[in-house]
Amino acid sequence: MLQDAVHTLIHLLVAFLLPPALGSVIARTKAVVAGRAGPPLLQPYYDLARLCRKGSVFSKTTTWMFKAGPVVSLASSMLAVLFIPLGAHGPLFGFSGDVLLLVYLFGLGRFFTASAALDTGSAFEGMGAAREVSYAALAEPAFFFGLIVLCRITGSAELGVMLGPSLGAAWIAASAPLAMVCVAWMVVLLVENSRVPFDDPRTHLELTMVHEVMVLDHSGPAFGLIQYGAAVKLQLYAAILVRAALPISTGNAWLDWLVFVAGLAALAIAIGLCESTLARLRLTGIPKFLVGAGLASAFAVILLAR
Amino acid sequence: MLIALLILPLLAAVAAFVLPSDRWRAYLVPLGGALHFLVLAPLVVGPTVTSSGNWLVFDPLGKLVLSAISVLYLVCSFFVPGYLAHYNHRPNRFFVMAMLGFLSATSLVILAHHLGLMWVAMEATTLITAPLIYFNRNVKSLEATWKYLLICSVGIALALLGSFFLAYASIKNGLPSSLLFEDLVKMAPQLSRPWLHAAFALLLVGYGTKMGLAPMHTWKPDAYGEAPGIVGALLAGGLSNCGFIALLRVLRISQAGGDGAYAHEAMIAMGLVSMVFAAVFMVRQNDIKRMLAYSSVEHMGILVLGVGLGGEAIYGALLHLMNNAATKGVMFLAAANMHRTYGSKQIADIKGVLHRLPVSGALFIAGFFAITGSPPFGPFVSLFTILGQMMKSGRFFVAGLFLALLGVVFIGMGASVLAIVQGRPTALASASPDREKLWSTAPMVVLLAFVLVLGFYIPAPLQHLLEQGTAMLEVTR
Amino acid sequence: MVHLVDALLMAVIILNFVALGSSRIRSSVRVVGMQGVILGTLPLIVHHTVTWRGVVVAMLAVLLKGLVIPKMLEAGLHPSRAPREARPFVGFISSLLLGAVGTGLALLFAQTLPLAQAHTGLLLVPASLCNVMTGFWILTTRRTAIAHVLGILVLENGVFTFGLLLLDAMPELVEAGVLLDVFVGVFLMGILLKHIDRELSEVDIAAEPMTILREE
């Protein structure tokens, strides 16, 4: 019993404290590739603390909607995290169909973030919001076909079961579709979390931004919430992708935690490498890429029909 | 007693001829109508009456049609005094005489049980209605009257030839030749088949011309288009039904003579052709009265189609005869009011009737929904019964075509009706002093109430008459 | 007796062709008048027992069809305006040919109808059908309104000849009624003809009479 309580505590800690660290690993990888020393690993935590203490400036044209944006997007990400398995450890909660809760919680977060951006009444934030919702809509089928593949293989609609122990055996039986799903999910991860090929988190030219420009007008604790929400969302996608790619469970609980953290780090480094090596896609190129990813995962479903 | 039905309107006509003042003469029409109705009412409820050597017989079919015409005539006759007062600059002696003569002629057609006598009466109705159509005294109404007379004469001549063929059919097989319906129906099985066959074709075309079935309907749009609204109502509701009852009498003989199958197929074909013609000519029609004329062609087609199908559809057709007469009355009177107020029949010139003539506009729309078979009204019940019989006898193609044509007619007619009724009235129309008076709206309201009641509940005597009528036309073998 | 009837019927058929062929309206009116007279007298001949009522009806028919109607129609023919010739759609020769074809068709159709033994020899049915067809051709090939009235008359004559077959079935009263109706019909058309002349005086009556009412 004690064992379970400890592991649930670790589960909560990993779920809610680890996300900013993921961002720092990516930043550190990019710095090392660029030959720089890079910011200290705990820099994101310092930023969050600083933002919580700072004063904030709100535009006169905004209403309560502007403040609701960050709050709802973080709440939906945090709730979603409770339903996903971290490595071999099953999720804290789960019911048949919680996959859809996950997908639609992302939708809710996106709805409020984009609305908050439009509330400021600035052209740039409108541009960002438009791009965010459009690309997310195009990425939706890619993610969902992957879920269909997993659902078809494991025969259940519960995330814990789909990414559970039976996935290991499934990899042997249907490795080609699953590999294709992982590639598609990698693209979805990069799009949803505004990583380089699709969006540059550190760009300063608003015309080219997608995600960053939506949060242009936020400041102080609200901006802190947004940063933390983005980090949690990144870790969420990463956890799903890692579990789908490496469905191994070592049998020893502690060792599983290490495997999971190592997996996350490896994925962070991979994202860092992607950002350093790839250049950004033209804005008109992004929809083609997303539709391509969607067709890839759709093809995975067709492969299953064989 | 039956003779009274014929003589009373004639007496009123003579009085009209004698009476000098235009104003009082106009009131003779409602008087004649009321007298006719009073005599008719007890007869309809009573048993089948025959008189003068059963040349005049008042059988259930006759009761149905004559009561419909009499009610329509009585209600519409209240329209006439106001109408004639409005056009007081025109002499109306011939008009009133013709109106009353029309009533007695139609009564004679329905009562006559002798082919020759019925033909003479039918020809008389044609001749009496000619001056009615020519009442507007302009070039167009002249041409309309001329074509009406010419085409109906050709049709009636063929009908006469058909009657002679029927008479000869009995002589051919050495039977005592007689043109009385009862005798013909009794002798029918022995009648020589080819003559009976040819006779039915001729009579169908002859009396079909009188009814306005396509392709012999060409006189109808011109005649109804140019005649005054009140005359249009009586023609559409009354005269066409005379043609229909003549056809029914002939059908009974043909059925009894074993040629029923051919008769039914011919009538179904003729019915559908009429509906096709009506649908085609209804689309983008630019004249309200011509539109109503094509609607009349369509509904005559439906009557013939119903009887051709047999079974329940006969009940539906007979009920539709009543509904159609009343609804056509409403729409023609409304069209008359609009024509008078807007000074034009062209749909392009009439707009915003709901605002300018609220009662006429509302009743025109209600009549439109009724005539195209929308449920709360009477015609829906009869159309639905006819459709039910089509489905029961497995004629799916006919049912599909029937519904499609009803749809096209709805679209054609609806576009015109709504273009007139909705929107704002033109400056010219709102300027004209014409107001809606009681005489111009009360008849319509009564007729529409009648149609609405028929939609919900069919009174027992009418139900009894309809069943008897259906039994008469049922194919016995 | 039968030969006389056949001869008269042959005369009627020939008169049809004359009516079809004649170019002048005045002559065709007179021809139709003659046809009316012949047909008026025929029932007396065919009918075995001659009753006074039959005679009265025959006299009435001859009087109306022979004299009154032609006189009225000619009155309608104003010397000044109405054109001499009734310019038909088709030439006169072709209308004659049509008449011949029509008669042929009528004969064919008459064959299909079996006659009672008493009437096998008689020409009655073909004659009447031929008249009907001629009436049809006059109605459809001529332009002027007066020609149409003539067409109607020839058609009525055709139907009337068929009526001779069943004289005993048709009591005189009804026969008179038929005659009266035809007469009143033609009389009304005559009145309308005067109105047409008055109304359409400016429009040449021979041209397109009255096609104002049509669907565009």
Added chain:
Amino acid sequence: MTQVLLVLAILLALCSGAPALVGPRLSGGRQRLAAGLNVLAGVLALCAVAVSALEDAGIVPLTVTAPWLMRGCGLDGMQRWFIVPIAVLGPCASVYGVGYWPQASHPENGRKVSLFLGMMFAGLLTIVCSRNTWPFLFGWEAMALSAFFLVATEDDDPAVRRASWHYLVATHCTTLSLFAIFALMRAETGTFNFGPLPDTVPIGTSNGLFLLALFGFGIKAGVFGVHVWLPSAHASAPSHVSAMLSGFVLKIGIFGLLRVLLWLPHPQLWWGGVLLGLGTVSALYGVVAALGQHDLKRLLAYHSVENIGIILMGLGVGLLGRSLGRTDLLVLGLSGALLHVWNHCFFKSLLFFSAGSVVHAAHTRTIDDLGGLLRSMPWTGLAFLVGAVAICGLPPLNGFVSELLVYLGLLRLATHQTGLHWLAGALAAPALALVGALAVACFVKVLGAVFLGEPRTAAARHATEAPRSMRVPMAILAGLCLAIGLASPLLEPLLDGAVATWTPHAHVRLLAPLGSVSLAAAALLLLIALLALWLGRRLRKSGSAGAVTWDCGYALPTSRMQYTAASFADILTGLFGWVLKPINHVTFPSGPFPRRASFSSHVTDIAFDHVIQPLADRGFDAMQRLRTLQSGHTQAYIVYIFVALTALLWW
């Protein structure tokens, strides 16, 4: 007992408008009376549902034997399910109408609207509770005709006349196909009463009835292809009428389809496939077309097409389940569709009510002329937000619950082992997900353009909040959306009763985790509240100041610089251009000193502008050519007579 209540409710609603005709033209009292009568009718209908539920459960004995008029109506599980939303929506709409369409400011058509609103409400009640052809058809036509007169309220505007005309033609096609259906059914069963058709009915007739029902009821439900009347009718009708139209009149089509599908013998497998395919296409087309709209109410109308598509997908899964023998699929699909009927009825009418108060305040329906209304109309803005979140199916609210049921049905279909039927589920589920995401995009666009940012025109600037009589119905509907989202298990008994009409023992609880969904929704709301509190405390502690929007330092932002609806949706309308076929009206700047250049684009409806309209025009032109038969020549007419004669003789 239920029949007495039902007939009373119907009669009350029917004559609710009558007193308005009698009184003086401008008095609002009659209208309030009419609204009161409608509310009473709604309450009676709800009591009837409760009583009949108890009767079926055997608690209340079936006492009074109904006289003739009432024998034609009654309530079984499915009918109870459909009575509730109309009993809620009807009163809300008429109460809303008191404030939105007051007699005083609309003298010439105010009374007409309240009269026909009552008639439509009565017609809908009659249809749902009828058990015989005659009340069904009478109720149907009463509803259809009164809806026509309601849509044609402002008939001096040609666009409104055209819209009401398209509606009338569409509804008449439905009526004609209903004639065919009921005539055919009577021919088979011999009676006018409703009931399952005997198995002796040949498969051909059964298929024919299915296609007729799909066509007739599909027009009424607004399924893709025959939805053409829907957008223009909703845009031109007064908003509370559009709410009734979109809220329930579309559902009456689904109700009719359900009834007929229940009675048809020999259910075929391809029926379910057709419904699922048609539903998916309708959902996709509805949301994509909505993206390109500039008119607020047309946009909401296209979303009705989308939601009807979702309902049809649920129905399709249900039918496939029935044919494949999978009762779990049947229960899930059917309950998802039925629950979505309720949800769509509530959140769509909520959206139309808030759109109505926007139009009432700003006197325009063009989204690009509005903006910044959340500040001047906070309650309407909140109502629209709740409606928008619900319609996109986002978690805390009711939209998510019913879409979850449909998803579960689709996912179970995707895991079906035998045959390739699972591919249908495997392709439809991602399509539904795409529809959800596009709906989010569309409603962010509308919310941002109408309620957020700066007001773009003077009318938007001077907008004032709607009166109380308009806000109360909105509050009720928003409350219902939240209640269903948080407490969906409460609906299980009523839902099981409805699904029980199809399969004997249906228990949604075993197949769908409604309990845990409600818990998750509650948890989400709790989390949001906590974070909001934390943020509020932090902001008070660390202070906040107001300033001009940080537009990267641009100091003079104007309202025209904001993203409009068209620019927001440009990426997606560009991608879906092959469906929307947008038409651009461009005036290029010309000459050395160009004075004026403009660009505007609008989206065409592929089914109407590119298929139905050209076909109709070509058909009517052909008829026009045929009219030369009536050439005016008497000779020709006589030739027709002889042609007819020879045809008859020769035949």
